[in-house]
Amino acid sequence: MEHIHPHQHKIVRQDRLRKQGHGSMVIWFTGLSGSGKSTLASALEARLFEEGIRTYILDGDNIRAGLNKGLSFSDEDRKENIRRIGEVAKLFVDAGVVVLSAFISPFASERQLVRETVGAENYFEVFVDTPLEVCEQRDVKGLYEKARRGEIKNFTGIDSPFEAPQAPDLRIETHKLSLEEAVEVLYKNISTRIKKA
Ligand SMILES: Nc1ncnc2c1ncn2[C@@H]1O[C@H](COP(=O)(O)OS(=O)(=O)O)[C@@H](OP(=O)(O)O)[C@H]1O
Ligand SMILES: Nc1ncnc2c1ncn2[C@@H]1O[C@H](COP(=O)(O)OP(=O)(O)O)[C@@H](O)[C@H]1O
Numbered sequence: 001m002e003h004i005h006p007h008q009h010k011i012v013r014q015d016r017l018r019k020q021g022h023g024s025m026v027i028w029f030t031g032l033s034g035s036g037k038s039t040l041a042s043a044l045e046a047r048l049f050e051e052g053i054r055t056y057i058l059d060g061d062n063i064r065a066g067l068n069k070g071l072s073f074s075d076e077d078r079k080e081n082i083r084r085i086g087e088v089a090k091l092f093v094d095a096g097v098v099v100l101s102a103f104i105s106p107f108a109s110e111r112q113l114v115r116e117t118v119g120a121e122n123y124f125e126v127f128v129d130t131p132l133e134v135c136e137q138r139d140v141k142g143l144y145e146k147a148r149r150g151e152i153k154n155f156t157g158i159d160s161p162f163e164a165p166q167a168p169d170l171r172i173e174t175h176k177l178s179l180e181e182a183v184e185v186l187y188k189n190i191s192t193r194i195k196k197a
Helices: 013-020 037-050 063-067 075-094 108-118 132-138 143-148 179-195
Strands: 025-030 055-059 098-102 123-128 170-172
Touching: 025 037, 025 075, 025 108, 025 179, 037 055, 037 098, 037 123, 037 179, 055 075, 063 075, 075 098, 075 108, 108 123, 123 179, 170 179
Parallel strands: 025 098, 025 123, 055 098, 123 170
Antiparallel strands: none
């Protein structure tokens, strides 16, 4: 970029981690609408927060309603949505925060981009692998019914693709585990990574 000269700041990520006594990373939940991304992210965050870990959830409420207001659900806009979220996540990781993100993120190429943006060593991908039939039966927001009636176009799993992760760091089947069991599995997988600053 022409005429952009990054400033070398005095305080860097490592200083923040040393001071706070724990590491930072991105826990990236991906899965269909209604698969359980937000519920799991929220429950895991509560567990980490109680232990004094600095956490923040990125989800539709704070991203699609603000920074990414105006992006649609076309393939192109979903890709831009995830690209920007990856950049935001990178800033939070630099700030020393454990980020929990809850976006469908249907494309393997954009999940890979986020992995590269935040650094593979800081990225932990959780595939919330709940079958479409279960998500549709839950229909938390009534959107599947609308999509089936044709009132919502490009709905993931109905008439828009979801590319299932081939090698996620963790796969959670919410139709087989209770929320408490799922959080326990998640916690066991990430706690040592967070605690070694
Ligand atoms: N067409 C279509 N397809 C899928 N989802 C839709 C659509 N329109 C609106 N919604 C609601 O938007 C939420 C998904 O937004 P995301 O930003 O996570 O999607 S994406 O990653 O850009 O694909 C998703 O929220 P979750 O149910 O929490 O996943 C839906 O509530
Ligand atoms: N084991 C589980 N883990 C997470 N959610 C579950 C589980 N079992 C049932 N659910 C329910 O499934 C729904 C998932 O909704 P939500 O978390 O909003 O999904 P998403 O963020 O992926 O759209 C919630 O109503 C939640 O109570």
